[in-house]
Amino acid sequence: MRKREREITDLEEIRSILDQCKILHLGLSDEGQPYVVPLNYGYLLEGKTLTFYLHGATEGYKYEVIQKNPRVSFAMECDTIPFEGKAACQYGMSYRSLMGRGTAFIVTDIAEKQMGLSLLMNTQTGKDFTFNEKLVSIVNVIKVTVDSYSAKKRPLPQIFTAAEK
Numbered sequence: 001m002r003k004r005e006r007e008i009t010d011l012e013e014i015r016s017i018l019d020q021c022k023i024l025h026l027g028l029s030d031e032g033q034p035y036v037v038p039l040n041y042g043y044l045l046e047g048k049t050l051t052f053y054l055h056g057a058t059e060g061y062k063y064e065v066i067q068k069n070p071r072v073s074f075a076m077e078c079d080t081i082p083f084e085g086k087a088a089c090q091y092g093m094s095y096r097s098l099m100g101r102g103t104a105f106i107v108t109d110i111a112e113k114q115m116g117l118s119l120l121m122n123t124q125t126g127k128d129f130t131f132n133e134k135l136v137s138i139v140n141v142i143k144v145t146v147d148s149y150s151a152k153k154r155p156l157p158q159i160f161t162a163a164e165k
Contacts, residue, residue: 008096008151011048017096017151018043020078022124024052026104026144027073028065037062042119050100052144053107053116063140066104072144075099083156094156100149107141116141 077097113136
């Protein structure tokens, strides 16, 4: 990370980003050609270990790509607020973000699919859901085991935060 002052290492703030964001942009590579797909997600953060659960139809291009190359990257952002400046280079966007790399697997175990879908619904809605075998049979669940990730934030410039007080 080039601007270390923007780095977030506090796990509670990282959990806050995971809870506030709703879309994960999953980056795949098909024989050297990048492919990025936005997806809803659920997650487990156990200590510093992060795992994502994603879902979709039972067939599709992303599954074909994952079968050929399971190495993935991801990015998400929240709290985006554009701000202006006196000159063009002073305009910008405040945000919090999380990005990283990992390995994707198509989950076949029924119990893990149920858990992954429950995590996804809890992350997206804040509510607890359970899924029977029939419901999990009509979707695919992707598990992303994250190898590395980093989080950062760009707060609003002080001129804006001071004006709010």
